[in-house]
Amino acid sequence: TLIQHLPADMPKTIIVSNRLPVKVTKQDDAYQLSPSEGGLATGLGSIYKQDDNLWIGWPGIEITDKRDQHMVTEDLKELSLLPVFLTQSEINKYYEGFSNEVLWPVFHYYVSTYAHYSQANWESYQLVNQKFCDAVLEVANPGDTIWVHDYQLLLLPKLIRDARPDVSIGFFQHIPFPSDEMFRLIPWRSELLEGILGADLIGYHTFDDVRHFLSAVSRLLPVQVSANVITLGERVVVVESFPMGIDDKKYGDLSQQENVKTEAELIKETFRGQKLILSIDRLDYSKGILQRLQALEILLENHPELVTKITLYMIVVPSRDQVPQYKELRDNIDKKVGNINGRYRTLEWSPIQYFYKSLPIETLSALYSSADVCLITPMRDGMNLVSKEYVASRVHNDGVLILSEMAGSSKELIDAVIVNPNNIQEVSRAIVRAINMPRAEQSRRMILMRQNVSKFNIGHWVKIFMDRLNEVKQMQRSMQTR
Numbered sequence: 001t002l003i004q005h006l007p008a009d010m011p012k013t014i015i016v017s018n019r020l021p022v023k024v025t026k027q028d029d030a031y032q033l034s035p036s037e038g039g040l041a042t043g044l045g046s047i048y049k050q051d052d053n054l055w056i057g058w059p060g061i062e063i064t065d066k067r068d069q070h071m072v073t074e075d076l077k078e079l080s081l082l083p084v085f086l087t088q089s090e091i092n093k094y095y096e097g098f099s100n101e102v103l104w105p106v107f108h109y110y111v112s113t114y115a116h117y118s119q120a121n122w123e124s125y126q127l128v129n130q131k132f133c134d135a136v137l138e139v140a141n142p143g144d145t146i147w148v149h150d151y152q153l154l155l156l157p158k159l160i161r162d163a164r165p166d167v168s169i170g171f172f173q174h175i176p177f178p179s180d181e182m183f184r185l186i187p188w189r190s191e192l193l194e195g196i197l198g199a200d201l202i203g204y205h206t207f208d209d210v211r212h213f214l215s216a217v218s219r220l221l222p223v224q225v226s227a228n229v230i231t232l233g234e235r236v237v238v239v240e241s242f243p244m245g246i247d248d249k250k251y252g253d254l255s256q257q258e259n260v261k262t263e264a265e266l267i268k269e270t271f272r273g274q275k276l277i278l279s280i281d282r283l284d285y286s287k288g289i290l291q292r293l294q295a296l297e298i299l300l301e302n303h304p305e306l307v308t309k310i311t312l313y314m315i316v317v318p319s320r321d322q323v324p325q326y327k328e329l330r331d332n333i334d335k336k337v338g339n340i341n342g343r344y345r346t347l348e349w350s351p352i353q354y355f356y357k358s359l360p361i362e363t364l365s366a367l368y369s370s371a372d373v374c375l376i377t378p379m380r381d382g383m384n385l386v387s388k389e390y391v392a393s394r395v396h397n398d399g400v401l402i403l404s405e406m407a408g409s410s411k412e413l414i415d416a417v418i419v420n421p422n423n424i425q426e427v428s429r430a431i432v433r434a435i436n437m438p439r440a441e442q443s444r445r446m447i448l449m450r451q452n453v454s455k456f457n458i459g460h461w462v463k464i465f466m467d468r469l470n471e472v473k474q475m476q477r478s479m480q481t482r
């Protein structure tokens with residue numbers, strides 16, 4: 001196993017998440033590795049290799065053949081990654097069915113429209129969390145730190161604690177924690193909370209998520225909650241907000257790379273005489289993509305003078321496309337883009353350049369540095385690291401970020417143009433304001449946002465989480481010796 005790689009007596013950190021930061025794909029019978037999509041993978045992906053960390057997770061594809069599993073395991077081992085292989089039925093029930101048809105919609109306030117409760121999917125969720133636990137137990141030693149990530153693994157902290165009380169367990173959730181009024185609708189709400197409470201330290205992106213979690217715990221479980229500390233018998237668990245940062249230097253440096261600069265020049269040349277508005281999201285109803293398109297439509301209706309003068313460069317990264325609501329959303333986006341382009345396009349110009357694919361990081365960087373405006377309007381989002389990536393890429397302190405107040409990052413990037421994504425008129429007006437914003441104002445706002453993104457970067461995030469986890473462990477030890 002991977003543990004042979006590391007000196008057995010050195011305490012280590014084991015990161016566990018549903019998806020590894022690297023995904024495996026198969027082409028012509030050969031397996032290939034490429035970076036995974038999503039905030040967790042891109043955020044932590046650049047730093048997990050430091051200090052002999054290990055990362056356990058699903059490689060993103062069903063591999064049944066034992067020899068293939070072995071081969072992929074060996075390849076991933078080189079990157080300090082340990083795969084947990086899921087069967088197709090587990091992918092359907094645990095990942096698509098429970099994680100993305102119960103937890104994702106409820107936690108993003110889409111309860112009545114999208115939540116689909118199924119006992120079989122819940123059972124699979126339990127079994128797969130146990131499967132992840134078995135993988136952790138295979139490599140964990142006493143004194144190790146296990147850092148569990150996100151909503152797909154809510155039961156894992158308790159499963160690990162029951163089997164190995166001698167390790168430190170941190171849990172961080174990358175998506176919002178909803179109001180108790182939403183959360184308590186879930187049939188298995190108590191089991192989920194008890195699962196999370198297996199951790200010593202529980203982290204969320206924002207203070208509101210912490211508040212919601214604490215009120216759910218105090219209403220649903222017979223435990224004592226005082227400020228942000230939960231007492232369960234002899235144990236105390238601490239809950240706090242740790243807004244996730246990005247590798248700001250990586251994005252700043254990338255924008256200065258020669259190949260990226262050349263690509264950015266080409267983009268600017270292509271859209272000469274126009275304002276370029278960029279939007280980048282995973283395919284997801286929580287991202288407000290259709291509402292954003294509506295805002296653009298209203299803008300074109302109300303401002304005929306802007307026809308041929310702006311382009312929305314919209315990248316939607318394929319995601320969860322086997323889940324029915326995602327398929328439907330994709331069709332609706334196709335239709336809406338088609339309608340708007342069909343109505344407004346001229347021989348030389350289209351209002352929307354739409355891409356349904358993931359793009360290499362160099363191309364993203366070129367787009368970040370050439371876009372006049374970045375338009376990020378999720379209906380609800382745990383953090384939204386794209387907003388921070390745009391800011392980190394603007395090394396000349398220009399450009400305008402339009403940001404939904406429902407994104408966690410809006411609590412930090414307060415110098416963005418903040419909008420309510422449900423107010424389509426407001427979003428449309430914000431675009432007009434952004435494209436007309438004087439350079440001095442752009443600069444004033446961007447400098448403040450850049451300071452924030454660079455001070456509270458990913459290194460800072462990992463450090464404050466880990467330092468706090470150590471403090472909590474010490475607090476627990478001193479309580480036991482009293």
Ligand code: F6P
Nearest residue numbers: 019037038039040150174319320
């Ligand atoms: O960042 C939030 C998150 O839900 C991660 O947990 C997840 O890996 C990512 O978005 C992408 O989603 P998925 O893994 O379902 O493709």
